[in-house]
Amino acid sequence: MVTSLRSLPVRRPFLTATLAILALAGLAAGALTAEPRAKDLFGAEKLPAVAAAQSFGFYSKGCFAGGVAIPMDGPSWEVMRPSRNRRWGHPAMIALIEKLARDAHADGWPGLLIGDISQPRGGPMLTGHASHQIGLDADIWLTPMPSRPLSMAQRESMSATLMVDEKTHLVKDALWTTRHTQLLKRAASYPEVERILVNPGIKKKLCDTVKGDRSWLRKIRPFWGHDYHFHMRIGCQPGSHGCKAQEATPADDGCGKPLAWWFTAEPWRPNKNPDAPKARDIMTMANLPKECRAVLDAPNPASAEAVTYHGDGLPIAGNDLPIAAAEPPAESSAEATVPVGATAMPASASAFAPTPKIGIPLPRPRPEN
Ligand SMILES: [Zn+2]
Numbered sequence: 559m560v561t562s563l564r565s566l567p568v569r570r571p572f573l574t575a576t577l578a579i580l581a582l583a584g585l586a587a588g589a590l591t592a593e594p595r596a597k598d599l600f601g602a603e604k605l606p607a608v609a610a611a612q613s614f615g616f617y618s619k620g621c622f623a624g625g626v627a628i629p630m631d632g633p634s635w636e637v638m639r640p641s642r643n644r645r646w647g648h649p650a651m652i653a654l655i656e657k658l659a660r661d662a663h664a665d666g667w668p669g670l671l672i673g674d675i676s677q678p679r680g681g682p683m684l685t686g687h688a689s690h691q692i693g694l695d696a697d698i699w700l701t702p703m704p705s706r707p708l709s710m711a712q713r714e715s716m717s718a719t720l721m722v723d724e725k726t727h728l729v730k731d732a733l734w735t736t737r738h739t740q741l742l743k744r745a746a747s748y749p750e751v752e753r754i755l756v757n758p759g760i761k762k763k764l765c766d767t768v769k770g771d772r773s774w775l776r777k778i779r780p781f782w783g784h785d786y787h788f789h790m791r792i793g794c795q796p797g798s799h800g801c802k803a804q805e806a807t808p809a810d811d812g813c814g815k816p817l818a819w820w821f822t823a824e825p826w827r828p829n830k831n832p833d834a835p836k837a838r839d840i841m842t843m844a845n846l847p848k849e850c851r852a853v854l855d856a857p858n859p860a861s862a863e864a865v866t867y868h869g870d871g872l873p874i875a876g877n878d879l880p881i882a883a884a885e886p887p888a889e890s891s892a893e894a895t896v897p898v899g900a901t902a903m904p905a906s907a908s909a910f911a912p913t914p915k916i917g918i919p920l921p922r923p924r925p926e927n
Pocket residue numbers: 687690695696697788789927
């Protein structure tokens with residue numbers, strides 16, 4: 559082909575044109591790689607998508623519509639780090655946090671300090687968590703609510719209490735109380751709650767001390783971090799056909815071999831590839847369920863207050879229309895694989911295993927949350 563072009567100088571203009579087209583195609587390919595990152599799009603949203611409440615995708619790869627906010631203050635809770643604007647969740651999640659605040663208070667816990675739930679429309683976050691993307695995850699501090707109300711400035715600056723010795727990975731006995739155990743038991747008691755992530759030291763403390771009913775320990779899952787707060791995760795909610803459920807936890811209390819693994823050197827080895835990009839740094843809209851585009855495009859409510867849940871059980875105006883024809887996830891995209899880098903971890907020890915494929919090669923060294 560090239561030879562024939564050389565022998566026919568008259569066709570050179572065509573060659574030039576062809577090269578020009580190829581150059582344009584190259585530019586287009588370049589533009590494609592510069593596609594906006596999903597975390598920038600979702601991180602910029604200040605208000606939720608007004609639509610029927612629905613979660614799309616998986617905890618670490620998705621978004622949600624019809625989100626509602628938990629009020630900054632309640633009778634027995636305070637929202638921490640309010641400037642992050644992560645007090646949004648599926649209405650079932652927000653209702654459950656309010657219920658936990660009430661129940662825990664009745665149990666003797668002064669009140670909840672609420673950490674991150676989700677961004678208004680979920681999606682990957684600019685900083686922090688890998689999960690919390692579909693409105694069904696919430697972080698609750700292991701520090702009880704102080705008796706004096708916290709100012710907004712204090713909520714930004716106050717530190718939580720580190721409950722675990724970073725060298726031994728054991729709970730600091732001077733800090734742990736039966737009230738902490740009771741709070742976790744209460745959270746685990748709700749049928750909606752599928753998993754509670756805690757530091758391995760906290761799991762061990764419960765394994766070593768809980769007497770009587772130990773069935774709830776099944777839901778308490780050891781994971782890195784989670785030494786200042788615990789992470790409460792509920793299952794896919796009715797009406798969310800595009801929500802991918804996680805694998806059920808094993809039926810036993812999880813206090814045997816899988817826990818012992820956390821007290822070996824293996825989980826704490828330095829990350830071999832610390833500079834590898836995190837999933838949120840490379841995910842574009844193409845990596846999220848297609849409904850997430852509609853979630854981004856959906857209208858805003860009149861104000862944050864208009865979609866703040868006040869525990870009255872009343873539907874929030876406008877949140878009755880489905881965002882898009884809900885379809886069950888395609889079998890192929892629902893395929894579950896153990897994350898790369900986690901192969902040495904017994905499946906039953908991983909809070910998140912198996913994780914659905916994300917569609918791009920991802921190093922998963924030491925997930926933050
Ligand atoms: Zn969390």
